[in-house]
Amino acid sequence: MLKDITEVSHQENYLLYIKFEDGKDGIVDISQLIEFTAIFARLQDINYFKTVKLNPEWGTIYWENGADLDPDVLYSIVTNEPIPNQLSR
Template sequence: MKCHNVDVIEVQLVKDYIVRLTFDDGTSGEVDISKIISFEGVFKPLNDREFFSKVTVNSDIGTITWENGADISPSYLREKIINQK
């Protein structure tokens, strides 16, 4: 169930832990995921770049996810992009 106002609709791996995200409101930009999470708990597998590279968009929850169920709030990701500009 979605509980936010913005959804990620596209993700592209740029390099290492940097992803380019596009949101349904037209916002887009790059985020270095390694700077916003600690690689602990559910995020620990993301420290493996091969595992990290399998990032996808889960349209049911409107954000990026990985095979182990890890996800990051789309509102938080959008805020990080906007604050970089």
């Protein structure tokens, strides 16, 4: 299913607007998706969280510290469709 993310923007708090290559889009509350530990610990600083970037080569979002998020998971949240890996289990 891998759909590339084509747009990302910070909204408020830990909310990100995410748009995919097929035009589907939505708001994702990242604080409900991750624990702010390990590589994600730095994202708890809202000013750092706002520095989210789009990696068009990989079709996902990331932060300079190396944290990134799986576009399949984000697509599943936006569309309410199951994550592809779980279909075969």
